Amino acid sequence: MTDSSQNGGVERTFFLNDPKVRAIIYQVVMVAIVVWAGWSIVDNTATNLNERGIPFGFDFLTAPSGFGINQSLIPYSESSTYGDVYWVGLINTLLVAVIGVFFATILGFLIGIARLSHNWLIARIATVYIEIIRNVPLLLQLFVWYFAVLRLLPAKREALDLGPIGLLNIAGFYAPKPIFGANTWMVGVAILIAIALGIGIRFWARRRQMATGQQFPIGWTFIGLLIVLPLIAYFISGDPITFEYPELARFGPQGGIRVIPEFIGLLLALTLYTAAFIAEIVRAGIMAVSHGQTEAAHALGLRNGPTLRLVIVPQAMRVIIPPLTSQYLNLTKNSSLAVAIAYPDLVSTFTGTALNQTGRAVEIILMTMLTYLAISLLTSAFMNWYNKRVALVER
Amino acid sequence: MAQQTYYVRDTLAEQQPAPASTTGLVGWMRENLFNGPFNTILTLLALYVIYSVAWPVIEFVFINGVWTGDDRTVCTTAAQGGIQPDGWFGGCWAYVGAYLNQFMYGRYPFEERWRVDISAILLVLALIAVLVPNLPFKRWALLFAAIVFPVATIVLLTGGHFELGGFFFGLSGLAGLSGDFAFFADLAIVALIVAGAGLLAARATGSNPGSVVVPIIAVFVGIGVIMAIFAVDFGLAPVETAVWGGLLVTMVISVTGITVSLPFGVLLALGRRSQMPVIRSLSVIFIEFWRGVPLITVLFMSSVMLPLFLPADTDFDKLLRALIGVALFSSAYMAEVVRGGLQAIPRGQYEGAMALGLTFWQMMRMIILPQALKLVIPGIVSTFIGLFKDTTLVLIIGLFDFLGQIQSSFANPNWASPVQALSGYLFAAFTYWIFTFSMSRYSIYTEQRLHTGHKR
Known part of the structure; x- marks a missing residue:
């Protein structure tokens, strides 16, 4: 529009009316505002910290923490450092997140399919479950499980006997503890061999199907291998794994692995809550595959099983995966509610106790936030990559 | 051979009623509950689940529930020092009734509670005026909800001045x-x-x-x-936010979060789709940062770090800090929802608007945003629902919202009993459920009303 060469070198419009110039001005103003805001935040923080006599730095991470943590997968004691507190917390967060994701996925898929069931009662039960769970705050559900339901369990000196599963009382769940004998490595090796064989057979079966059209039941073979080989190894090596069962002694259950009640409460709340959301995602995904697909598959002579496995599920997964990822992330982030019931996760131990003891608010909150941010970004990066692989290739 | 016709039917046969086993309740059950062995097993299983879940709930709430009483004796068994028979297990609704005022207002001064009531009425009026379709004066209603209502509520609740x-x-x-x-x-x-x-x-x-x-x-x-x-100075006694509590705080946080997040979310979404690289990347960083961290850490940040960020003499009250945290957090989520709507608008709409000579903001206001927002109403409402549920998290930084108030009432030994927590939580769950469920129903209703395309 302002091409001056075509109208005798005369600028017809003022430069402020040029969208490009305007864009530059807007952006310069924006950068100025952001830089000014950032600088004043940093400046104010520095001044305030100075006034309160709090130094800034990460040297406190090597100082001894002096408090105990009641669940830790890595060696930790009261003389461990704040750096160790961070790792213990992070691992506990990841532990509850991973186990929660596992159960929530299974339960969510079951409920999602149940809601589409032709059985009227089953579908109604699934609907009621979803509508109740989704509409009640997670924190409240966590409180219900931890402060109301788990408190109804037997007192410390008694226990609910769950038979071979273990003992349960108000102080936690006591599971049988596997004790690995000297030759346990053989079982591990057998599992590895089974997996390797499975991959090999899959490769071979693919090639054979491409060449001859003959199919091979890969899934069943793999499951068989995975069961048979370790079993053989188990007996060859002479029954190496024994279980130490918890027993009810005078002062409560003894032995076994103790799972703290905070973990049980948090896991229950996270799993049941997220499962309701996953169920809705699964339902939407399955419904997004048009009925014509099923009819076409039937017309091609596929039975119900293969129709589901080869036609419906792969297409539904495309719709399901992106929101499913964000549910996984939500679960991970929601595990920070642990602080409300004192499950020793990252927020509870590090952002809670460690912050109170050291007063290093800026460093600790920054580290916590960046940790969660890193988990989120890594997961979404991985899921984007996976999503791209399964996405529809359009021409 | 002569053809002999034995019988020719010359009228249509009377239509027979369908077999009894395929109509009515029996037929419906045979079709939906008992068609085949697998489904029958499922049905029986479902019946068992209903029996084992629903019956204890009914027993707890209604059959064993205690509705009147003055202290813990009515809600404890004889062994625990009360009047109920041993083995009794029921809801202590008398306790909920005794605390109801506290659950609603927190420690808001008793003689000033009419101000909260008027604010609540204003909120209901604003909601009706904005949400009910086909009411006249929509423009004025929006003005009322967006400006008059917040100003009036702020003055009423804090006392102004x-x-x-x-x-x-x-x-x-x-x-x-x-x-x-x-x-x-x-x-x-x-x-x-x-x-x-x-x-x-x-x-x-x-x-x-x-x-x-x-x-x-x-x-x-x-x-x-x-x-x-x-x-x-309207002559209203000042009421510090420190004494606010209960449903009042829950409503203040969620209404503020909702009203702030919508405009900011729209701006951020536009920023993320902007052609200007600086504005686009700033929006992306802002959105992804807040979406990547849990709300708890945001609240910790706003309660611990916000005072550090500002000049030393700025005094910030706790509620305001939480409000800022919630607003930042929900804006980022809202931005992503709105962006989804913006992306769904076909390019022709943008080009058409530009061809008419509309400026950017005119185009957005009159052509794009009305269509985009309409598309994402379900997403917006579910963000609101999420926000409403997330307000409970403020109890972790020491504010007494509805759940926090219930939680703190357990400390009083006057009503202490084994069923107290469960009763309180059930009441809380029921209240939250009423709010969120009606929000989601409204969203479905709006979606159907605005569904002007072709239905199958």
Whole structure:
């Protein structure tokens, strides 16, 4: 529009009316505002910290923490450092997140399919479950499980006997503890061999199907291998794994692995809550595959099983995966509610106790936030990559 | 061989009623519950689940529930020092009734609670005016909900009479002004500067100066009027936010979060789709940062770090800090929802609007946003629902919202009993459920009403 060469070198419009110039001005103003805001935040923080006599730095991470943590997968004691507190917390967060994701996925898929069931009662039960769970705050559900339901369990000196599963009382769940004998490595090796064989057979079966059209039941073979080989190894090596069962002694259950009640409460709340959301995602995904697909598959002579496995599920997964990822992330982030019931996760131990003891608010909150941010970004990066692989290739 | 016709039917057969086993309740059950062995097993299983879940709930709530009483004796068994028979297990609704006022208002002074009630009525009026379709004066209703309602509620709940001060490089201080006068003097100075800049720009670009300067002046006058209302002493006793609690705090946080997140979310979404690289990347960083961290850490940040970020003399109350955290957090989520809507609008709409010579903001206001927002109403409402549920998290930073108030009532030994927690939580769950479930129903209703496309 302002091409001056075509109208005798005369600028017809003022430069402020040029969208490009305007864009530059807007952006310069924006950068100025952001830089000014950032600088004043940093400046104010520095001044305030100075006034309160709090130094800034990460040297406190090597100082001894002096408090105990009641669940830790890595060696930790009261003389461990704040750096160790961070790792213990992070691992506990990841532990509850991973186990929660596992159960929530299974339960969510079951409920999602149940809601589409032709059985009227089953579908109604699934609907009621979803509508109740989704509409009640997670924190409240966590409180219900931890402060109301788990408190109804037997007192410390008694226990609910769950038979071979273990003992349960108000102080936690006591599971049988596997004790690995000297030759346990053989079982591990057998599992590895089974997996390797499975991959090999899959490769071979693919090639054979491409060449001859003959199919091979890969899934069943793999499951068989995975069961048979370790079993053989188990007996060859002479029954190496024994279980130490918890027993009810005078002062409560003894032995076994103790799972703290905070973990049980948090896991229950996270799993049941997220499962309701996953169920809705699964339902939407399955419904997004048009009925014509099923009819076409039937017309091609596929039975119900293969129709589901080869036609419906792969297409539904495309719709399901992106929101499913964000549910996984939500679960991970929601595990920070642990602080409300004192499950020793990252927020509870590090952002809670460690912050109170050291007063290093800026460093600790920054580290916590960046940790969660890193988990989120890594997961979404991985899921984007996976999503791209399964996405529809359009021409 | 002669053909012999034995029987020819010359009328249509009477239509027989369908077999009894395929109609009515029996038929329905055979079709939906007992068609095949697998389904029968499922049905029986479902019946068992219903029996084992629903019956204890009914027993707890209604059959064993205690509705009247003055202290813990009515809700404890004889062994625990009460009047109920051993093995009794039921809801202690008498306790909920005794605490109901606290659950609603927190420690808000008793004689000032009418102010909360009026705010609640205003909220309901604003909601009805905005949400019920086909009511007249929609524009005025929106104005009421967006400006009159917040200003009135802030004055009512806090008592108003805020102390204002100069804010513009101490200019008014030089003239010997202080307090409210300094604020309004500074406001006038800023208004003049901005209007002057607008006038110059309008002159330079050759557009109509009136169309630039008049809106600027109007905005500043509006700000001035609102601030004046805040500054005036209406004779209401000041009520610190520290004594607010219960459903009041829950509603304050969620309503603020909702009203702030929508406009900011739209701006951020537009920023993320902007052609300008700086604005786009700033929006992306902002959105992804808040979406990547849990709300708890945001609340920790706003309660611990916000005071550090601001000049030392700024006094910030706890509720306001939480509000800022929630608003930032929900804006980022809202931005992603709105972006989904913007992406779904076909390019032709943008091009059409540009071809008509609309400016960017005109195009957005009149063509794109109405369509985009309409598309994402379900997403917006579910963000609201999420926000409403997330308000419970403020109890972790020491505010007493509805759940926090219930949680803190357990400390009183007067009502202590094994069923107290469960009763309180059930009541809380029921209340939250009413709110969120009606929100989701409204969303479905709106979706169907606005579904102007073809239905299958």
